[in-house]
Amino acid sequence: VEETLVLVKPDGVARNLIGEILRRIETKGYQLVDIKLFEPERSLLAAHYEEHEGKPFYEPLIEFMESGPVLAVRVAGNRVIEGFRSLAGTTDPSTAAPGTIRGDLGRDWGLKVQQNLVHGSDSPESAARELALWFS
Ligand code: GTP
Numbered sequence: 508v509e510e511t512l513v514l515v516k517p518d519g520v521a522r523n524l525i526g527e528i529l530r531r532i533e534t535k536g537y538q539l540v541d542i543k544l545f546e547p548e549r550s551l552l553a554a555h556y557e558e559h560e561g562k563p564f565y566e567p568l569i570e571f572m573e574s575g576p577v578l579a580v581r582v583a584g585n586r587v588i589e590g591f592r593s594l595a596g597t598t599d600p601s602t603a604a605p606g607t608i609r610g611d612l613g614r615d616w617g618l619k620v621q622q623n624l625v626h627g628s629d630s631p632e633s634a635a636r637e638l639a640l641w642f643s
Pocket residue numbers: 564567568597598618619620621622623625626627628629
């Protein structure tokens with residue numbers, strides 16, 4: 508069965524949305540295989556976001572991800588990588604579809620696209636790489 512890495516980002520933890528986000532994952536039928544709440548080191552975040560290094564939003568993104576605890580979840584299910592991306596909605600909460608985590612719970616904070624509550628791996632290769640980083 509397929510596995511993906513889900514992160515509840517610092518905005519989701521600070522806004523007490525862990526339960527609501529995990530409820531959506533569980534009611535979809537996915538299994539929570541492993542879970543941990545902690546403040547990630549910069550080295551972990553740099554490895555996680557290495558594809559974005561050099562982009563204008565990179566530093567603000569890393570600083571935001573360092574701003575408080577993050578919930579990391581190993582989630583298993585049939586086609587869960589694509590399925591969780593669909594549950595999460597598109598990157599920018601301002602335009603994410605209703606019914607999605609970002610569309611229903613995300614705030615319209617203009618340029619602060621990084622505050623979009625969750626992360627989900629975007630391919631089997633990313634999932635394997637990211638799960639090894641966060642659950643080594
Ligand atoms: P993740 O599931 O978090 O990886 O989101 P994504 O796959 O929808 O987006 P992507 O991997 O392209 O970007 C990673 C993260 O960087 C996003 O979730 C946002 O938090 C942030 N980000 C992406 N694009 C922008 C942008 O144009 N501006 C800002 N401020 N942040 C961005």
